Amino acid sequence: MISVEELTKNYGPVRAVDNASFSVQAGETVGFLGPNGAGKTTTMRIMTGLFTPSSGDIKVDGYSILSNPLEVKQRIGYLPESAPVYLDMTVEGYLRFVCEIKKVPPRQRSEQIDKVVAECGLESVRTRTARKLSKGYRQRLGLAQALVGDPPVIILDEPTVGLDPTQTFEFRKLIQGLKGNRTVILSSHILPEVSMICDRVVIISKGKILAQDSPEALAQRLQSHSEFLLTVDGPEQEITADLESLQGIRDIRTVHHPVSGGVQFRVVADLENDPRDRMVRKILEKNHRLLELSVVTAGLEDVFLNLVTEEGGAV
Numbered sequence: 001m002i003s004v005e006e007l008t009k010n011y012g013p014v015r016a017v018d019n020a021s022f023s024v025q026a027g028e029t030v031g032f033l034g035p036n037g038a039g040k041t042t043t044m045r046i047m048t049g050l051f052t053p054s055s056g057d058i059k060v061d062g063y064s065i066l067s068n069p070l071e072v073k074q075r076i077g078y079l080p081e082s083a084p085v086y087l088d089m090t091v092e093g094y095l096r097f098v099c100e101i102k103k104v105p106p107r108q109r110s111e112q113i114d115k116v117v118a119e120c121g122l123e124s125v126r127t128r129t130a131r132k133l134s135k136g137y138r139q140r141l142g143l144a145q146a147l148v149g150d151p152p153v154i155i156l157d158e159p160t161v162g163l164d165p166t167q168t169f170e171f172r173k174l175i176q177g178l179k180g181n182r183t184v185i186l187s188s189h190i191l192p193e194v195s196m197i198c199d200r201v202v203i204i205s206k207g208k209i210l211a212q213d214s215p216e217a218l219a220q221r222l223q224s225h226s227e228f229l230l231t232v233d234g235p236e237q238e239i240t241a242d243l244e245s246l247q248g249i250r251d252i253r254t255v256h257h258p259v260s261g262g263v264q265f266r267v268v269a270d271l272e273n274d275p276r277d278r279m280v281r282k283i284l285e286k287n288h289r290l291l292e293l294s295v296v297t298a299g300l301e302d303v304f305l306n307l308v309t310e311e312g313g314a315v
């Protein structure tokens with residue numbers, strides 16, 4: 001549905017986007033993740049036709065932003081970083097205005113407004129002026145204007161910035177509700193947000209695309225070792241020595257002594273040499289009781305930090 005092709009954008013001497021390529025399938029929700037100044041907003045503004053690229057292209061539904069900008073714009077609903085809301089208009093009046101500028105046929109306007117009002121949970125504030133809305137509701141109104149005209153692609157630039165925790169929770173639920181027949185790109189520097197909402201993540205730093213995959217696959221792919229938690233009812237030093245004797249074990253540390261008994265160990269092992277069955281056998285051989293064995297998985301946070309702090313860490 002969206003294909004970003006060798007995109008570069010320079011602002012004078014500053015290269016904000018550097019030969020970036022990635023694609024988004026129809027119906028996907030993709031998180032565009034990167035630290036401040038990474039080039040997210042610039043990429044999104046080019047996608048929506050607000051800026052022109054220095055080189056490269058973006059295609060939406062097969063249409064090029066360079067040669068068919070109107071076709072592209074008709075297919076995109078955009079919520080910029082600060083919601084483009086006229087404060088003196090009522091919710092309904094503003095949405096009617098958006099219908100006009102998006103050229104929704106007059107006979108379909110009331111139905112369109114009802115639809116986006118319901119989808120964004122704005123029924124209770126329909127006749128209120130935007131100035132009197134909370135930040136959370138203003139953001140909902142911003143989302144509603146992006147949905148007017150039923151565009152197949154929705155682009156959201158840092159949509160939860162500035163919202164309080166309850167508003168953020170509610171707004172994320174709304175975004176999750178968009179999934180399915182729409183293609184959604186949302187930029188964020190908040191890792192849990194992206195792993196919670198998105199099917200796939202595109203990581204950008206200093207204008208370059210560093211990785212793109214599902215949150216789980218990225219975490220797995222970039223893991224350099226495996227890690228386990230073992231709780232065993234038995235003597236701490238003997239068990240440590242026994243586990244250390246196994247091939248592929250890099251490090252063993254006692255984590256704590258749980259009140260329920262036993263000792264909890266954190267075991268780090270080579271990724272390609274799964275030690276689980278050998279650890280279990282060793283413990284049972286010595287007639288100790290194995291109380292628990294679990295895998296510690298690396299979160300997206302580790303992956304992200306590894307990538308953006310390592311120069312040239314593309315995968």
Ligand SMILES: Nc1ncnc2c1ncn2[C@@H]1O[C@H](COP(=O)(O)OP(=O)(O)OP(=O)(O)O)[C@@H](O)[C@H]1O
Nearest residue numbers: 011014015016034035036037038039040041042043
């Ligand atoms: N209009 C502009 N003129 C000059 N430089 C700009 C302009 N807009 C952005 N930049 C620079 O381009 C780089 C990328 O900025 P951009 O806003 O695209 O990043 P971002 O990932 O969206 O960051 P943020 O989350 O802070 O908005 C930054 O170095 C920024 O300072």
